[in-house]
Amino acid sequence: MLGTLWRRLRLLVSRDRAMRELEEEMRLHRELRAEALHRQGHAAGEARSEAARRFGHTVRLAEDSRDAWGWGTADAFWQDVRYAGRRLRQRPGFTGAIIGILALGTGATTAMFSAVDAAFLRPLPFAQPDQLMTLRRVNIPSELRMDRPVPPIRSLDIDHVREMRDVFSHVAAYASGGLNLVDPQRPRRVKAGVVSGDFFSTLGVQAVVGRAIVAADGVPDAPKVVVLSWRLWQTDFGGRDVVGTTIPLNTARYEVIGVMPRGFSFPSESDLWIPMSIPVTAATFEPFRGYLPSTVIARTAPGITRAIAEARLRTAWERVVAAVPREPGRRMSVDETLDVVRAEGATTPLRADLVGDRRRALLVLFATTALLLVIACANVTNLLLSYGASRARELALRTVLGATRVRLVRQLLAESVMLASCGAAVGIIIAPFVLQVLRTLMPAQLAGVAPVQLDLRVLAFATLLAVGTGILFGLWPAFGATRGSAVATIKAGGGHGASAGGARRSQRLLVGAELALAGVMLVGAGLMLRSFERLVNTDTGLVAEHVATLEMSFLRGVPQEQRLERLDRILTELRRLPGVVAAGAVNDLPLRGGGGIGISVKVDGAPPAASEEFPRYLVASDGYFEAMGIALRRGRYFSPTDGTGSASSVAIISQSMAEAFWPGRDAVGRTFLFGGDGPPVEVVGVVADVRESGLEEDPGPQMYFPARTNLDANVALVVRGTSGPADLLPALSRAVRSVDPAQPVYNVRMMDEVIGKSMAARRANTVLIGLFGLLALLIAALGVYAVTANAVAQRSREFGIRAALGATRSDLAWHVGGEMAVVVSVGVATGAALAWVASRAMAGLVYGVTVHDIGTFVTAPVMLALAAVAATAVPARRAMRVQPVEVMRSE
């Protein structure tokens, strides 16, 4: 046995020599036979042919011999591959076009797969991630001491959930915010996860160095500790032993207690984690503008399904809401919360929560790339069909020479799989560029746990894709080309036979399908582009041009008086600068992302609102509205004296708030109660609504309080200038430094950039869908071109005869064009109809237009039809120029 294997291996290694020796042997045999026959009296030529006849089919015998070496399959495979390579090299233009088309299809699909893999498929790096869920709207009790009283929130508390021990084995809370890592050489901003004491045990993740945050760290007044991410530990601390040392974050020192494993940085790419105490105290959120939106997660107890957990939580919600004391006839915020819980459920699987509203965008984009790939494959099938028709003669010849149909099909498939592999290889080079755009679209929450990457899984996917598509688009042409009688094909002169007509029918079908799918994609692209256009033209309520901004957090131990004094000096400094029109400050920069606070207010004598309103709480200095370009509707802007003396309790409100509380009346001069029972606040001005939380979200009611009484540690400076960013941005930072050189600043940027960033995800989505739609258009047009050109080439004889019989040039052009006109109109119309149905999937992705936007449904098909007509025109002109004499001569 071993001997046999050894001999096979030797043959494999020296198979070229073995092949030569075998051929020599067989040649000698034929020579000797011919000589013997010659001696017996046959003529020399006759003897040779008789010897060959007796010997048999040399090529087949050589193949059988090779089979005897036991490497038959592999051997035939390599032969097929080499043959395919040779064939493809002979037609570089054809090969290049196919590889290019496939590369676009596979590249886009591969990149998209890596995104989908990260978002939906790859398991989260937590223990039993399926047991983890986010609990919607569960409240975390707090002992926040704010400057103004806040009404108690009546809601399901995290403590209620913790008592449900039989349902949840772990319950934890987390939030995410930015901190200054104070360092005289390199002060920088880090992302901090603010996590309750049971956060890490809930996720089932342990520290690799030291320990993680535990329950004892998550109580009020516990010592300040910090856990580092592996990445921060490596880049900023050189992987040294840091446990037990302290690091300065914002204004306090935190003791390092541990390092988390590599690749773990949940939530939101956290660089480090600090404890959140429950109940939340002012100390917890003091470094984060006094507030961070927090999320509650839980792990189900063994044997508890999500359905059970969901049912138990709903019951708990109903009980809490029923117990809330209420005024008759008035809906409260807790009622809305209950509505949301009833409609959307009390729980969300953790992964679904992290993917969030990007789910639809990603799935639509994935469907788009899949469509692009299908169109690419259809087009390659198409090209191979025209190629197959023109090589029918070659295949027929090889059949006659003894090649079996299976072998021919295998060879043709080797060609298509090879094309697909080359396409996929080039596609993998393209994929990272697509991925670069895609990254912007990925849910930010996922970045820390499931980063998008081109890894082995993705490579395996691309390989499967290559083989799969290769077989998919190769099978049809391969069977088509090897069907039919070899003799008939050779007699017909190749390429004019019945099989060529069959190929043309298939081609028309494919092109129709390509056009229909491209139509669907173009409509999708059109809807995205229209939405984007609407979004760009949305009235933000502010004028972003020439506005520079900067964010900063005052250092510890700076009391409000001193903060105000410094802010005044900075603003004065800025206003002195030539080229600065206005300067001001605000607590929350519009559209920067991150939550704001809504606080309930009560209006004396106002009609009881249908539901409790929570106008957004904003703090602005004088000069802010002028600097941000927020239009004044009534009354006045803040003056430098607002917030002092007699004007201590004044506010400027947004138009929406004025309409909500004083419908049809002038709000200026009226008063409302802050927090429902606070001191009365007088409205001195009404300004335009400003989009705060997102460009696509309608601004709710907003109220601005003067900075002089309400300034907290975090402020954004806003400066309107006459010059460009090159002058404004450095001037802004310089002004802060001139007042306090030690003050760290961050996010120094133009307001345009802030808005741009808030649109980044939609822009990426629009760019990709638009790009893919354009590619689909081009590929489909190429398909139309290929089919028409093929038809013209194959029917040149017929056209020659028609021309000879007196058909005019335009007759011929119409003959070609008319045939394609049917294909194009059916394809485009089908595409529009499909798009009408499919565009429903884009509900929630469009903005400012409906998914059945008439303009798009007219423009996209027209564009597609025009492209198809243009693609038909070139070969049709060639048909017009057919010279009867030349055609006859070439036959």
Next chain:
Amino acid sequence: MREEIPPGTLDMLILKTLARSPSELHGFEIAEAIAAFSGRVFLVEEGSLYPALQRMLVQGWIAGDWGRTDDNRRARYYRVTAGGRRQLDRAVKAYGRVTRAIAGILELSPMEA
């Protein structure tokens, strides 16, 4: 009247030919020898010898070395190995059993029919 060589017996014929030849033989000589010994009854597609030879080389039943013919042409000369003789023995016995069985059926068949 020429007959096709019964399937599966070509290996056996080649081995037998090589085993009783006093000297090593090249391919053409093997073909001629089979034809001569069979009284020219067998029609051998002569080329089919070569896949069989390759198969048996791989199996280790025969060995082949390049040498020179009488008129000084390069040829591969084959000889049977010890393993080949054992295989020949097995094949002949198996063949005997099969032919006896077939003969038995053929004798019975007229009465059955």
